[in-house]
Amino acid sequence: MTEISLQLTVGPLLFNWAPERIRDFYGRIADQAPVDRVYIGEVVCGKRAPLLDHAFSDAAERLEAAGKQVVWSGLGLPALRRDRKAIAALSADQESLIEINDVSALLERSGPFVAGPLLNVYNEAAARELMSRGCVRLCANVELSLAAVSAIAAGCPGLEIELFAFGRLPLALSGRCYHARHHGLHKDNCQFVCDRDLDGLDIRTLDGRDFLAVNGVQTLSHGVQLADIPPSELLRAGVTALRLSPHTADMVAVARGFRAFADGRIDAVELAAQARAAGPPGPFVGGYLRGVAGLQPAGAQ
């Protein structure tokens, strides 16, 4: 048994779900999921935010009432004036812990923050720069290997380290909306067609191999990250928390599986079995953590 236990968090919802689905999802997380912290808010496309703000606020209240720590997450690639205002408003609340996903948010920030995985932090010197500005936790960029994460942790005493442990990997952001492009629409008049694909739109290679998933301006992996590395190894590398990224899969079951895995009650094979039974949108991958191509299978497969 390890003395220090890994925390579990739920990452921000990346997809354009309907308000009622958002309320139901977080209601279930609040009541049933063994997670410590939930990140909430729109991080992919600022156009969606006005439609979803109420649902996120309701969800935040519900989560806090259930004893979960709620951390609001900021946009990854602000494009419109409205996006910039949203980031400025988030940053201006210096008392609350927030998650930052774009450098824009650093300008007026003096309060504590989590550096999100969409920020480019690849080394201990960059992480220390952020720590000097209030960063208390880094959710590692998904490209980083566990060895790189370990080097960052070693060079940044006191910095909490979160690992993207479950979900399709956020690989890219663009100024162009691929959902709109696929449907023959213009980004400025997109009709919010990204709401049709609750886990993203599957992209195959021309010979039919599953590869990526499109989510508006974001491109995700088709494969689902599964950080099935033994908890003792994660703790040794300085990891303090595991992030589970929301999908239509049974996220309560995923959280229970990871809790049992982190507590040493089940092994990696059983974790994969439970996570697979929850209905993920693709096969498990885990190459990045081993320093190889991200689409390589997770270890226990």
Add this chain to the structure above:
Amino acid sequence: MGSIELVCPAGSPAMLRAAVEAGADSVYCGLRDDTNARNFPGLNFSPAELSDSVKWAHDRGAKVLLAVNTFARAGASDRWRASIDAAAGTGADAVIVADLGVLAHARDAWPDLRLHLSVQAAAGSPEAIAFYARAYGVRRVVLPRVLSVEEIAALMREIEVETEAFVYGGLCVMAEGRCALSSYATGRSPNLDGVCSPPEAVTYTEEEGGMVSRLGGLALDRYASGEPAGYPTLCKGRFAVDGALSYLFEDPVSLNAMSVLAALRRAGVTAVKVEGRQRGKAYVARVAAAFRAAIDALDAGEDIARFEPLLADLAEGGRQTSGAYRKTWR
């Protein structure tokens, strides 16, 4: 209204000389390692070559900008600091940097060294740009290739640093520095290694239905026999969505923003930049000469439409786009 500075790529000392002789005001280059975003075999400068090239360029009134624009590898930041120190030691006119830790080193160790923010930092908002200016003294920002001319003009009214905009060459369709597609498929990416869609992961195989180009074993495009096969850059591949094949992210086109040069100048852009350190001295000589002529014509108050077709045959895949500079691209 002042003239626009023409910034051209140099993958070798010979290419640097070709660029300057063809009319580049500035050239940018990298050292021969993973501290720059064109870390290809046979490309780039040794510290001694950099030193000689800086002297050569300065004698001709041209500037040399050193790209140290990848993200330092965890546990190995020394190499990135050494590249900054080399730039400062050889009298390079500026360093082009993306990484927060590398910026901090440059600011602290070489307070007089001019800092340009690399496009890899993807700073496209006034707040992000103001942060880099305030925290590190960044003097110029290379703009992400996701902004329209109108957005650049609006941005210029809200920032106090110089801007540099890409006008020719390869076109990233993702926000630069915010894309891990290449490492997902191959293990190597711009942010990790300074390469995208690395050559060692590329194969071409003759199959039923034509020649198939692959990256990391993933089929990215198919060409009929006799059709020239393009390089399988990941985001320019053909993909299947709902059973239909398309160039989902971007057609195999390259950027030529000659048609918006006047608008960029009116917007207050300080410099325009040509991509392609990997493309050799014949390429840079032609592109530099065409843009030199166009900029000089603009300065003389002339129309520049006649320069637009000059570079058509140089485009990768033979086709060109003005990219995000026109809003319809999105």
